[in-house]
Amino acid sequence: MITNSPNIITYFSQALIKGIALPEKFTFPFFYEPHELTKIAVEELQCYLESQTDLDHNFGLKENQNGIVIGKMFGVLVVKDAEGKLGYLSAFSGKLADSNNHEKFVPPVFDMLMEDSFFLKEQYILNDINKQVIDIEEDESYLKLKKDYENLTTKSLQEIDAFKKQLKINKDDRKKQRKEQKSILSEQEYADLEAYLIRYSLHDKHQFNLVVNKWQQQLDDIKSELSIYEENIEALKKERREKSAALQQQLFENYVFLNKDKQEKSLYAIFSDTVFGKPPAAAGECATPKLLQYAFLHGHTPIAMAEFWWGAPPKSEIRKHKQFYPACTGKCKPILEHMLQGIELEQNPFLDNPGQDKKLEVVYEDDSFIVVNKPSGLLSVPGIAVQDSVYTRLQYLFGNIEPLIIHRLDMATSGLLVVAKTKEAHKDIQRQFIKRTVNKRYTALLSKVIEQEGGEITLPLRGDLDNRPSQLVCFEFGKKAVTHWKTIERKEDTTKVHFWPHTGRTHQLRMHAAHELGLNAPIVGDDLYGTASDRLYLHAAHLEFVHPVSKEALSFDVEEDF
Structure with a gap:
């Protein structure tokens, strides 16, 4: 723990x-509207970032700058010092310009890169093990044996296959011969032929075994020499795994x-x-x-916090330059639950029910199903903190009939x-x-003017394990997601579009709208991928499917109210 900065x-x-x-209360870090004091602090910090020349870091904001482009999350914490004076602290996530320490920013909780740290010493040992592994893997004798084994294997398979x-x-x-000679030869002559053919067959099998054994012996000889190298490699890799695990554990404890x-x-202890x-x-x-951490170490009283993104976005996440963001849930929530103990927080908005006073309109109903117009803010199914939902309201409406959910809409949609x-x-x-024969059309209001008239977006998506429920664009592990879209109306700084999702991934339309490889225009009111507003301006306006009993083609439309 660093205490002497x-x-x-x-x-x-x-x-x-x-x-x-x-x-009156400290910021709820996972969903907040920045306080005026944090806005002032952020504006000052952003002015510094725009004008500074101290940081040799490529944020992706200047052309022809050297180095890998890495945007960064920055944070400010408004505090009162021990004398009651009001100020703020600044921080960045991870490293900045390949360093943990910079004059204007608070230090890390633990600086693994400080001189003579156990991390650097162990890292040196691990690097040496890596070098030993590479040296063996690149050894000329080892490579020749591998090549010989490969060539011999190919040659043996060819000869065995030919045999x-x-x-x-x-x-x-x-x-x-048996078939042709059976009717020609006498019984004794045929018996002699059969004995000869059996000996011939046994001879073939014996010769085949000799060939197989010959090649196997040659391969075993080379394999025996190879195993000396490979056992050394495996022993080094095992040592590396054990040392890495021990180092990781030591870091967790520090x-x-x-x-x-x-x-x-x-x-x-926090994550256990x-x-x-x-x-x-x-x-x-x-x-x-x-x-x-810095505030508690130095006797400062936390007043309010805010985080913002600075620079180009990462390829997978949606991050907008200068935009405010909440603390992440996967990595930060368990830590902050400990650190904020005893501090009174603003109301957790996830405990609120914004759909409480909104009407659930019945569009169509028969003995088989019901079609409703869900208002923005109402859950499709009960949540952990809020039970009010389409499901619970239909339970009350139906009485003894259990509502069977087929698909869902996000609470904000x-x-x-x-x-x-x-x-x-x-x-x-x-x-x-499941067969994707249901025709769905959504209407959305995008947060900027889109020049294109329409098109197709095919960005694969997966969940962000470190920041649920957010999604990521992931070309390696993401699931296929396809959206067609068409521009309907343009205004001064917004565009109304129609979306036709051909897959049903979580937050598909919101991600495809907001991501820079999609439309690069978050839906108005998207508090996850854009900027919060009075609501998310996304509406499921059209639905077509076949009646499950009459097999009649059905079509339902409810126009958006924005």
């Missing part, structure tokens, strides 16, 4: 903050986090009771834990939802969804 608080100009009231073909010819010839009462808890069981990669390196009333209808309509 200088005080790097930046104090506010009194003229700038005059008349701004302090928040098998000859054996097949010989066998067919013996069969032919990342020790405080809370306001100076209670300590290691990274390992989570579903992860152990810390994910880079846990403890995010901005907000670093900021709180409005529009058409079909729910079955019988198992037969559920099975039939669900099959139509």
Whole structure:
């Protein structure tokens, strides 16, 4: 734990903050509207980032700059110092310009890169093991043996295959002789022929075994020499795995986090009771834990926090330059739950029910199913904290009939939802969804003007394990996701479009709209991939499927109210 760094608080100009009231409670870090004080702090920090020349880091904002483009998450923490003066601390996630320490920013919770650290010493040992492995793998004698073994294997297979073909010819010839001679030869002559053919067959098998054994012996001889090298390689790799695991464990124990009462808890202890069981990669390196750690170490009182992205976005995630973002859930939530103990937080908005007073409109109903117009803010099915949903409301409406959910809409999305009333209808309509014969059309309002008239987006998607429920574009492990779209209307700074999703991935339309390889225009009100507003401007406007009983083609439309 780093304790001896200088005080790097930046104090506010009194003229700038005059008349701004302090928040009554600390920021709920996973969903927040930045406080005015954090906005001022962020503006000052962003001005510094725009004008600074100290950091040799390529954020991807300048042309022809050397180095790999790496955008960064930055954070500010508004604090009161021990004397009651108001200021803010600044931090970045991970490393910046290949270093953990920079004058304007708080230090890491644990600096694994500091001189003579156990990490660097162990890393040196691991690097030496890596070099030994590479030296063996690139050894000329080893490579020659591998090549000889490969060539000999190919040659042996060719000869054995040719021998098998000859054996097949010989066998067919013996069969032919038996057939032709049976009616010509006497019984004794045929018996003599049969004995000869059997000896011939045994001779072939013996010769085949000799060939196989010959090649196997030669291969075994080379394999024996190869095994000396390969056993050394495997022993080194095993040693590397064991040392890496031990080093990782030591790191987990050295990342020790405080809370306001100076209670300590290691990274390992924090994550041991989570579903992860152990810390994910880079846990403890995010901005907000670093900021709180520094504040607690130096007697500062946390007032409010905010994080923002600076630079070009990563290829998989959706990150917009200068935009505010919440703390991540996978890596930060368990840590912050410890660090924020005893600090009164703003209301967790995930406990609110924004759909509570909104009406669920019935569009169509018969004995098999019901089609409803779900308002934005109402869950499709009950959540952990909020039970009110389309499902629970239909339970009340149906009485003794159990609503059978076929598909869902995000809580923030409005529009058409079909729910079955019988198992037969559920099975039939669900099959139509699986076979993708259901025609769905959504209307969305995008946050900028799109010049294209329409097209197809095919960005594969997967869940972000470190930041649920967010999704990632992933060309290696993502699932196929296809969306067709068409521009409907353009205004001064927005575009209304129609979306036709041909797959049903989580947040598919929101990701395809927001990602730079998609439309690069988040849907208005998208608090995950864009900027929050009064609602998410995404509406399921059209739904077509075949009636499960009458087999009649059905079509339903509910126009968006934006």
